[in-house]
Amino acid sequence: MTNNWKIVSTLVLLALLTVLTPVVSEAKPLLGWFTTTAYKHDVSHYDPWYEAHYAAFFNGDYGKNQHFLGTGGDAATAPYSGGIAAWDWYPPTWQSRLLTPKTWLIIESWRGASVASNYEATVFH
Amino acid sequence: MKKRFLSSMLAMSLILSIIIAGSAIALARNQEQPVSPLAQQVLQRDDLPNSQGYYAEEVTEDRFPGPSSPVNTPLQAEGFLEGYEASAWHPYTLQEEVNEELVKDGQSGAFVLNVAYKYQNKSQAEAAFEQQIAFFDQKLPTDFKVESVDYDRSLATANGMYGHATRLTYPSEGITWATYWFLGIKDNTLMLLMVDGLPDPATQEVFDSLVTIVVQR
Numbered sequence: 001m002t003n004n005w006k007i008v009s010t011l012v013l014l015a016l017l018t019v020l021t022p023v024v025s026e027a028k029p030l031l032g033w034f035t036t037t038a039y040k041h042d043v044s045h046y047d048p049w050y051e052a053h054y055a056a057f058f059n060g061d062y063g064k065n066q067h068f069l070g071t072g073g074d075a076a077t078a079p080y081s082g083g084i085a086a087w088d089w090y091p092p093t094w095q096s097r098l099l100t101p102k103t104w105l106i107i108e109s110w111r112g113a114s115v116a117s118n119y120e121a122t123v124f125h
Numbered sequence: 126m127k128k129r130f131l132s133s134m135l136a137m138s139l140i141l142s143i144i145i146a147g148s149a150i151a152l153a154r155n156q157e158q159p160v161s162p163l164a165q166q167v168l169q170r171d172d173l174p175n176s177q178g179y180y181a182e183e184v185t186e187d188r189f190p191g192p193s194s195p196v197n198t199p200l201q202a203e204g205f206l207e208g209y210e211a212s213a214w215h216p217y218t219l220q221e222e223v224n225e226e227l228v229k230d231g232q233s234g235a236f237v238l239n240v241a242y243k244y245q246n247k248s249q250a251e252a253a254f255e256q257q258i259a260f261f262d263q264k265l266p267t268d269f270k271v272e273s274v275d276y277d278r279s280l281a282t283a284n285g286m287y288g289h290a291t292r293l294t295y296p297s298e299g300i301t302w303a304t305y306w307f308l309g310i311k312d313n314t315l316m317l318l319m320v321d322g323l324p325d326p327a328t329q330e331v332f333d334s335l336v337t338i339v340v341q342r
Contacts, residue, residue, distance in 0.1 A: 040212075114178055
C-alpha cells in the first residue's frame, strides 16, 4: 500500500468517527442502580384537589437510600414525617419522586429545602 | 503520476464531504428541539428574579398523576393540544408576627406554578375553564375559606384575557395555608397560576405581582 493510501485510510477512519461520535454520546447509560441528585423540585400532584404535594424529581425509578445534603443534613429532617428516610416515593408504580413535606419546605427553607440538588438518592435507570 | 494525483484528490474530496456531512449531523443533533410558542407564554426566569429552582418544561398528560384537580383536568379535556409549565420557589421575609414565629428569622417563601394549556379552539378552552372553576364551587369543610381576589381586570381585558382569581385558606399538617389561584382564558389558551404559602401579606404580594405578568402574556 502506498503512503498516500495509508493517509487516505486514516482520514476516512477519522471522518467516520466524526460522524459516529454524536450517536455514541447520546446513548443511554447501561441499566443499573445509580446514586444521584434530583434534577428539579416541583409540584408532584394534588390530593385532594386543592392541596399541592411537592417532590424532588429523579431521573430514574424505584428510589431508595435518600439523603438531604443541605444545611443540617438528614438530622434536620427528623421532625418532619419521621425524617427523610421515612418519606414516601411517588407514584407508587415508578417511585421516581421523593415527596417532601410542606411544613419542612416552608419552615426550613433557609436550609435549602426546596433546592433539588440537596436531595440525593439511589435510583434504577 | 497525473492519474495518481487525481485519485488522491478524489479521495480527499470524499473525506471532506464525509467530515462536512458528519459535522452537520452532529450540529443538528446538538441543536435544541424547536421551542413551542407556548413556552413564551408562561413565566420566564426573568419574571422571577429572586426565585430558586426555576424550571420550565412541556407538560405531558401524566405530569400530575393522582386525583382530579384544576391542574390535571385540563390535560384530559377535549381538544387539548399541548401544555407548558414554569415553576419556582420564591423566598421572602414574612410580614406578620404570628407567621414569623413559625420560621427562623422570618425567612420563608411560596411555591409558584404557572401552566399554559393550548386547545384546538376557544370553545374547548372555555369548556376546560368551566371544569376548573367547578372545583372551587364544591362544598368544603367549615374551617376552609374561599375568597375572590382582586387583580387588574382592565389590564387583562386590554390583553384579551379574562379569568378568575381566588384565595383558598385551609388547615393541613397543623398549619394554616393560603393558596392563590388565577385561572384565565386568552383565545384558545388556558392559563393557570398557583402561589402556595402561608397566609401572610408577603404571599399575596408575590401573587399580585405575578398575576399582573400572566394576564399580559
